Amino acid sequence: MDNFSFCTPTRYVFGHEAECKAATLCHEAGWKHVMIVYGGQSAIRSGLLDRVRKSLGDTGITVTELGGVKPNPTDDKVYDGIALGREAGVDALLAVGGGSVIDTAKAIAAGILYEGDFWDFYCGKSTVEKVLPLGVILTIPAAGSEGSGNSVITRLDGLRKLSLRTDTELRPKFACLNPELTYTLPPYQTASGIADMMVHIMERYFTLTEGVEVTDRLCEGLLKAIIAEAPKVMAEPENYDARANIMWSGTLAHNGICGCGRREDWASHFIEHELSALYNVTHGAGLAVITPAWMSYVGERRPAKVAQFARRVFDVTENDDSKAAMEGIRLLREFFHSIGLPVSMKELGIENPDIEKLVGKLHENKGPKIGGYLSLEAKDTEAIFNLAR
16 A cells, blocks of 8 residues: 545535535534535526525525536636626635536636636646635536545536646635435436446546555445445435435545555546547446446456455456456446446447547647556557547
8 A cells, every 4th residue: 555645625515405514514614605516407496506596695605606517618718707706806715516516616616716727737837826715506416526535527618627636725615415305317317327327437446556445436436326326316306315325425435535555547537537528428337338348448457456446346257357347347347237327438429539639638638648457559559439429
């Protein structure tokens, strides 16, 4: 096990009517003027936005609003939010939504106090030092951004989809998680969220670091729990306990605990980011396509951990590592199919992917080599894209 430092300062308020605690938490933090960041019409139609707006007003907090954040969030909305926040004089942000909304709010929180272009943080030109605080009311369990210090934004000029990672600076001060707010999610969105959180775990699981049995078992236990609860959620959208288990899994998948003391991989995410940047596909669905393809490629070359995954997560009994690995990948694809997800680019609606462009953008953005479990160059990532066709 490697040395590590782990801090998760986010306060989680979980359960029935958790969202009702947000105004009190903002007030206790001393926030005076909060920007609510939200996505489309669902927060309005459900009445959630009205309830949040009213509760903040009742505690004497001034509210400014920024709506219209879209999936695969883009830099234009961040620039709008920075300008709006500066003009209004906000001192905190409250993200009401899923990963796209939270990631946008994080970018705004970093950008308002920065004299340069917020994109400097994402392309590595500058480091985040000062941010406005933010809280979260989670409505879509998937990205885990409610508990992480990370954010992913696409720059429209050149369609560069890049991630920003901080240790504690961009971790929300609090996150309110009410599983009932997820009852009305469309099945495809629910399934895509499940894939996203599973791959967050797997990016940490596939490692060359030895002596990490505790975090191995954390990863495997979470994956087995998600696989068990997912069919219940898909069949019974208002099954509170199933929704609760999926929601909490999404947070634990990405708050960093599964990666303590081990080198992580992240190749599947980097590869998928190019797919969703170019073709605007749902991120989780893209991961359901790319991750098994990545596993097939690395499983042929370094099968041990993939075989362990197969045996411990899908109960594969095959003794030969290579055969066990391939059986585990088959079962993973079968699981994704069972909850309504695609497992190929064709099923994703991409009939003729521009693989040359995808590979070129990937290595332009991430350098000549990616991946911690198996180092991948352009010829390797090209092969993975082709396996995903």
